[in-house]
Amino acid sequence: MADKKRRFHEEKKFITRSGPVQYEIAQGFVPNMRVPGRCYVNSDLEGLLFDELKAYSTAGGQGGFLPAVKQVANVAALPGIVGRSIALPDMHSGYGFAIGNVAAFDMSDPEAVVSPGGVGFDINCGVRLIRTNLTEADVAEKKEQLAQALFDHIPVGVGSQGIIATNTKDLDTILEMGMDYSVREGYSWAEDKEHCEEYGRMLSADPSKVSKRAKQRGLPQMGTLGGGNHYAEIQVIDKVFDDVAARKMGIDQEGQVCIMLHSGSRGLGHQVATDALTAMDRAMSRDGIKVNDRQLACTRINSKEGQDYLAGMACAANFAWVNRSSMTFLVRQAFQKIFKQQADDLDMHVVYDVSHNIAKVEEHMVNGVPKQLLVHRKGSTRAFPPHHPLIPVDYQLIGQPVLIGGTMGTHSYVLTGTERGMAETFGSTCHGAGRAASRNSSRRTLSYEEVLNNLKTKGISIRVASPKLVMEEAPESYKDVCAVVETCHEAGISKKTVRLKPIAVIKG
Amino acid sequence: MPVYRLAAEGNFQFEYLDHTADIQIHAWGRSLEEAFASAGLGMYNYMTPLSDVAVDPACTRTFDVEGHDEQSLLYNFLDELLFVFGTEMLVCREITVVKLDRMLWRIHAIGKGEHFERGRHSSGTEIKAITYSAMQITEKENDAEVFVIVDI
Numbered sequence: 001m002a003d004k005k006r007r008f009h010e011e012k013k014f015i016t017r018s019g020p021v022q023y024e025i026a027q028g029f030v031p032n033m034r035v036p037g038r039c040y041v042n043s044d045l046e047g048l049l050f051d052e053l054k055a056y057s058t059a060g061g062q063g064g065f066l067p068a069v070k071q072v073a074n075v076a077a078l079p080g081i082v083g084r085s086i087a088l089p090d091m092h093s094g095y096g097f098a099i100g101n102v103a104a105f106d107m108s109d110p111e112a113v114v115s116p117g118g119v120g121f122d123i124n125c126g127v128r129l130i131r132t133n134l135t136e137a138d139v140a141e142k143k144e145q146l147a148q149a150l151f152d153h154i155p156v157g158v159g160s161q162g163i164i165a166t167n168t169k170d171l172d173t174i175l176e177m178g179m180d181y182s183v184r185e186g187y188s189w190a191e192d193k194e195h196c197e198e199y200g201r202m203l204s205a206d207p208s209k210v211s212k213r214a215k216q217r218g219l220p221q222m223g224t225l226g227g228g229n230h231y232a233e234i235q236v237i238d239k240v241f242d243d244v245a246a247r248k249m250g251i252d253q254e255g256q257v258c259i260m261l262h263s264g265s266r267g268l269g270h271q272v273a274t275d276a277l278t279a280m281d282r283a284m285s286r287d288g289i290k291v292n293d294r295q296l297a298c299t300r301i302n303s304k305e306g307q308d309y310l311a312g313m314a315c316a317a318n319f320a321w322v323n324r325s326s327m328t329f330l331v332r333q334a335f336q337k338i339f340k341q342q343a344d345d346l347d348m349h350v351v352y353d354v355s356h357n358i359a360k361v362e363e364h365m366v367n368g369v370p371k372q373l374l375v376h377r378k379g380s381t382r383a384f385p386p387h388h389p390l391i392p393v394d395y396q397l398i399g400q401p402v403l404i405g406g407t408m409g410t411h412s413y414v415l416t417g418t419e420r421g422m423a424e425t426f427g428s429t430c431h432g433a434g435r436a437a438s439r440n441s442s443r444r445t446l447s448y449e450e451v452l453n454n455l456k457t458k459g460i461s462i463r464v465a466s467p468k469l470v471m472e473e474a475p476e477s478y479k480d481v482c483a484v485v486e487t488c489h490e491a492g493i494s495k496k497t498v499r500l501k502p503i504a505v506i507k508g
Numbered sequence: 509m510p511v512y513r514l515a516a517e518g519n520f521q522f523e524y525l526d527h528t529a530d531i532q533i534h535a536w537g538r539s540l541e542e543a544f545a546s547a548g549l550g551m552y553n554y555m556t557p558l559s560d561v562a563v564d565p566a567c568t569r570t571f572d573v574e575g576h577d578e579q580s581l582l583y584n585f586l587d588e589l590l591f592v593f594g595t596e597m598l599v600c601r602e603i604t605v606v607k608l609d610r611m612l613w614r615i616h617a618i619g620k621g622e623h624f625e626r627g628r629h630s631s632g633t634e635i636k637a638i639t640y641s642a643m644q645i646t647e648k649e650n651d652a653e654v655f656v657i658v659d660i
Contacts, residue, residue, distance in 0.1 A: 065527065065642045065657070092528045095639050095659065099529060121637040121659045157631040158555045159597055159624040217594045227634030228660045267594045270636040270659070274587060277640075278580075295641055438526035439633075439660065466631035508634055 008057040012050070015039075015069065021089075021487045023049075025073050030292055032077040039069065039087040040425075040491050044483040048436055052093065066293065068098035074292040080105040080112025080301075082366050082373065086425050088380055089487040090434030090479060095120070096295035099379035099435075102428045107301060107361065107372040113289065114306045115298035116276040116313075118376030119359050123272060123313055124320035125230075125264030126197075126355040127403040129414065130328060131250050132335070133347040134257040136236045136503070142338055143234075147461040147504035149334040150232055154327055155224040157465030157508035162223035164326050171215055174222070175207040178318030182325035189349075192325065194392050196353040197382060198360075200321040202314035209311040210268070211275050218268025218319060223326035227466065227508030229432075229473060230263045231405070232331065235412060235500035242497045245398040245416050249351050251498055258500060259331050259348075260412055261324055262405045264357065269316035276309040301374055310359070317358060324353060351414070352401040356381045356431035362390075364426050375426050383417030383429040383494045391417075402494055406481040407433045408462070408473050408505050409455050413485045414498040421493035429494035430485065433478035442477040443468060451476075461504040469507060518559065522550030530660045531633075532642070536653035540645070541605035543652040544582060545617065548589050548603045551658060552621075555593065556629045561601040564622035569598060575613040578645050582654060585615050586638045597624045633660055 014029035018038070023046070025037030041049055052067035066074070068091045075097055076085035082104055091100030096117025105112040139146060155162060164187070166174070174181045179200025182188035193200045225232060237256045246252035265272075280297040283289075283305040289298065299305040328350065332343035339346060359376045366373070384391050384400040391400040399416035406412040410433065421427055437445075448467055451474045455462050464470055471477075488494045513536060515523040521542070522535035531554060535546035552558060573588050575581030592598050600619035607616040637659040644655040 094529060095641050095657075157626075158634045159593075159626060159629075159631070213591060217591060220595070227631075228636070267636075271591075274637050295639070435529045438528050439531055440524050440526045465626075466633060469631075469633055472633065508631070 006057060008054045011053055011057050021491050025069060030070060030073040030077060032292065033073060035076050035081050035084050037072045037076045037085040037087065039072065039091065040089050040487055040493070042089065042483060042487040042490065045089050045479060045487065048479065065093060068093045071096065071098040072101055074296060075101060075103050075118070077292050078103065078113055078115065078296065078298060079289065080109040082106050082371070083426070086428070088428070088430040089484045090379065090430045090432055092434050094378065096293060096297070097376070097378045100430065101378050102376065102380045102426055104364065104373040104375045104426045105301065107374055110300065110302065112301050112374070113298035114301045114309060114359060114374055115296055115376065116273050116280065116309060117296055118378050119273070119313060120357040120378045121270045121273045122264035122357055123269035124317035124355045125357045126320060126324065126353060127405045128261045128324045128328065128353040129351040129403050130259040130331060130348055131351050132257045132259070135253070136255045136257065139234070139257055139503070143461050143504055146234060146334070146338055147463050147506065149338050150331065150506045151463035153330040153334045154232055154506060156506060157227050160224045161220045162326070164223040166219060166222040168215070168219065171219055172207045174322045175210060175315035175318055176205050177201060178205070178321045179325055182322050187329040188325045192328065192350045194394070195350045196321060197355050200325070200353070202317050204311055205314035205318050206311035207315055209308045210272060210315045214268050214271035214275060217271045218266060221266040221268070222323060223330065224266060225263050225327065225508060226266055227469065230508060231408065232327065232506040233260045233502045234504040235260055235502050237498055238411070238501040239499040241499070242416070242495065245497045248395060248398050249401055249414065250349065251351060251414065260403070260405060260500070261327055261331070263324055263327065265316040265320035266323060268319050272312045272316045276312065279305050313359065317355065321353065352403060354381050354403050362426070365423070373426065377428055379431050379434070380428045381431045382427055383415065383421050384427045385417045385419045385422045399495070402429055404430060404481065404485055405432050407475045407478040408507065409458055409460055409502060410475045410481050412500045412502070413496060415485065415488070415494040416497055418492055418495055425493050429488045433481040433484060435477060436479045437477040439472040442474060443471045446471040446474050446476060460502055464507045466508060473507065517553060520549055520553065521546040524554070527657055530657050532655060532657045534653065534655050536651070538650050540647050540652040541608050543654050544585060544608065544615070545603040545605045547582065547654050547656055548586060548600065551586055551589060551635060552593070552599050555632045555635055556599055556624060557632060558601050560629050561599050562622050563601055563620045567598055567622050568618065568620050571615070571617040571619060573615045577613060579640065579643050581613045581615060582643070582645060582656065583638050583640060586656065590635060590638065593624070599624045599629070635660060
């Protein structure tokens with residue numbers, strides 16, 4: 001980073017278009033790049049990418065931070081990386097890694113690293129989709145009541161505490177067993193598990209690798225939504241692109257009501273990440289690992305710190321699945337009360353549950369040879385193709401469902417994974433809209449009434465704990481989710497199945 | 509007063525600067541002790557407006573934190589404040605850094621405030637974690653300032 005700063009036109013020479021929706025970042029863009037980088041963006045989104053770089057290369061400014069393309073390139077300089085450092089269309093500047101960054105490290109390379117920054121602070125932040133057999137017409141009259149019931153049932157926002165009683169002993173079980181705990185305690189249906197990545201439980205979890213501090217933060221927060229971009233939405237299917245896949249998922253009727261949950265591992269995951277970053281800072285100087293940016297704290301996969309982090313991360317991932325399962329329970333309760341029918345009579349099955357902040361050991365082809373890789377997905381969703389052994393039986397023929405949460409008031413999507421994605425992006429695709437404007441500028445430029453009125457004219461009921469968040473999370477602050485999904489579809493790394501539009505939003 | 513400090517919140521010595529996904533807290537004071545304390549208040553104020561927070565003498569609490577250099581000390585100090593908020597629900601309206609030891613990198617501080625109660629206190633935005641991202645600490649005579657990005 002300390003090298004002499006290039007001008008914008010010089011920087012741009014390293015970034016060349018290599019397809020209708022992709023750019024390559026050549027080696028040399030930052031020092032020590034071991035592999036090239038690749039960004040997937042279409043003409044609607046590429047402006048943001050270059051603007052960020054332009055701002056960086058023209059103004060230094062106090063408190064400056066790195067643009068996403070630089071971060072993607074710095075990741076390409078990490079030891080053990082294979083293929084490419086990949087950026088998906090929803091990318092933006094993040095902590096060390098860019099958000100929307102995918103990087104895979106060769107497990108057989110003793111130098112290869114694991115980086116908590118490549119997972120993010122909210123470990124296993126993810127999205128779950130629950131279907132119903134209700135139609136938009138069935139809920140029209142009761143929409144406000146439903147929104148209120150969800151808001152009353154699910155604890156949201158700053159300082160919210162879970163209503164599902166959890167003690168220290170339960171917590172260790174949760175960290176170890178993930179959704180097996182939820183099923184055992186009756187919060188989840190047995191079949192919910194089948195429709196989750198990893199079946200809702202990472203077997204590599206070891207609760208003894210999670211600090212007391214992290215457990216203390218997690219304990220009161222089980223079954224809470226959180227704040228920021230997390231939400232619970234009631235959505236209706238507004239377009240079906242792929243009838244066969246949609247039918248397999250039971251979401252093939254236009255106007256059909258679904259519920260989407262977006263949440264993660266709460267304070268527990270945040271603390272696991274914080275603890276690991278501190279530990280790795282020390283391990284890096286011990287092992288002589290050099291990186292371009294201090295935020296890319298990492299350690300060799302097979303070092304003690306690396307193994308401890310992966311075991312702790314798996315615990316946080318399990319916590320997140322149980323958290324989303326606990327909220328699923330609350331959602332089902334709320335619907336039962338309003339419609340005076342049992343949740344199974346309302347066909348409230350989990351369609352799928354994806355993680356978009358995680359590192360996993362997976363097998364991929366590298367230069368024609370199968371290899372065990374540690375794939376980091378930060379702000380990216382796994383998107384495995386049809387017939388992949390790790391996807392549920394129900395979806396073997398159509399590919400893994402990929403859930404893309406939009407932003408307050410915009411569309412959400414269900415996609416499926418493809419062979420091309422498997423070959424090009426380690427079976428990964430985008431995760432959401434991705435921010436375009438800073439929280440601060442959103443609060444300055446948008447007015448509370450305006451944002452609420454916009455939602456109202458679209459017919460969306462809203463319940464938000466924090467008024468400030470309404471502006472920060474307004475659709476205007478984000479990239480256009482449709483452009484993001486289109487780019488991935490055009491690139492062939494995932495395929496559109498269904499589009500949903502929100503009718504009620506519950507947020508922190 | 510430097511131009512970039514004009515966005516100060518109320519009478520506090522902190523402001524929020526632009527960052528795409530997260531928020532950058534810029535805090536200052538006549539000494540490093542004051543700047544650290546302001547950064548802590550800046551963090552609390554983002555989670556709930558401090559104007560609604562009263563001082564309940566029963567909630568007064570001390571904070572003792574260690575680091576291994578200046579930056580880690582600030583990081584660990586803010587991490588501790590966030591941890592206490594997450595586990596004890598304590599929001600501090602006033603923070604005094606009584607001692608900042610530059611040899612051993614230790615802080616002793618006193619926080620005054622009250623317990624956060626939903627409904628009574630308005631909700632701001634939840635903060636997930638403190639980061640080292642673009643962290644800056646500068647000290648001049650009778651003036652100190654810190655920049656810290658917190659993860660939302």
